[in-house]
Amino acid sequence: MRQRKLVDLDERMANLAEYIDKDGTVHKGKWREVFESRDSDSDSDSDSNGELCLELGCGKGKFIYEMARDNPDRNLIGIEGQESVIVRAAEKLKREPLPNVYLVSTYVRDIRDYFEEGELDGIFLNFSDPWPKARHAKRRLTYHENLKGYMEVLRPGGFIEFKTDNDGLFEFTLEEIEELGYPVDEISRDLHADGLDSARFTTEYEEKFIKKGAKIKYVRIIKE
Numbered sequence: 001m002r003q004r005k006l007v008d009l010d011e012r013m014a015n016l017a018e019y020i021d022k023d024g025t026v027h028k029g030k031w032r033e034v035f036e037s038r039d040s041d042s043d044s045d046s047d048s049n050g051e052l053c054l055e056l057g058c059g060k061g062k063f064i065y066e067m068a069r070d071n072p073d074r075n076l077i078g079i080e081g082q083e084s085v086i087v088r089a090a091e092k093l094k095r096e097p098l099p100n101v102y103l104v105s106t107y108v109r110d111i112r113d114y115f116e117e118g119e120l121d122g123i124f125l126n127f128s129d130p131w132p133k134a135r136h137a138k139r140r141l142t143y144h145e146n147l148k149g150y151m152e153v154l155r156p157g158g159f160i161e162f163k164t165d166n167d168g169l170f171e172f173t174l175e176e177i178e179e180l181g182y183p184v185d186e187i188s189r190d191l192h193a194d195g196l197d198s199a200r201f202t203t204e205y206e207e208k209f210i211k212k213g214a215k216i217k218y219v220r221i222i223k224e
């Protein structure tokens with residue numbers, strides 16, 4: 001959902017310039033080097049040889065931030081198309097810097113513009129916009145052409161994890177996955193009741209929907 005532009009957004013973004021990149025395409029094929037250079041600058045436990053994962057549409061960054069803090073060996077890139085939203089993630093990062101989080105403020109049309117074939121270990125799609133009208137199906141992040149792109153930039157054995165509260169988007173996503181012939185590794189129509197590992201780190205939207213009593217749907221697919 002489109003957020004209203006914050007009145008002081010430009011000033012806040014300018015103050016956060018060192019925490020938000022605006023052009024992720026320049027790092028295509030070199031993301032590990034980005035984290036390597038940070039490793040050598042810091043004395044933390046982070047590990048540039050660790051897993052390289054992306055959250056596409058990371059919102060205000062709760063999920064990526066908490067996962068990165070608990071997993072110093074996992075490097076996480078958060079991409080978010082709305083400045084009014086990612087500004088909050090960057091403010092969190094400024095307060096408590098983490099060398100294994102990297103934020104990019106951009107609206108992705110083709111993931112292959114940002115990552116080389118096989119570059120990523122995992123992709124998280126959390127509470128992606130449902131775009132309920134049929135004529136907007138191509139905009140859904142789990143539209144089959146998008147899924148194909150994600151699969152290309154994943155290494156063999158890499159994963160896509162998708163979580164949503166939205167039944168329509170979940171069933172659509174399962175249909176797209178089936179049509180592409182990708183095997184489902186794990187699935188739940190009530191992630192938190194089922195107590196799966198993926199319930200551990202929650203997003204802002206997830207917390208909101210859990211409070212309303214919604215069941216969180218989840219599917220994980222692996223690149224063969």
Ligand SMILES: C[S@@+](CC[C@H](N)C(=O)[O-])C[C@H]1O[C@@H](n2cnc3c(N)ncnc32)[C@H](O)[C@@H]1O
Binds near residue numbers: 057060080
């Ligand atoms: C419903 S919000 C969910 C945010 C967060 N993942 C959460 O669960 O709290 C979806 C977010 O994805 C972002 N988004 C959707 N399509 C995107 C794209 N193609 N590139 C970058 N961000 C995108 C939107 O701007 C929005 O902030």
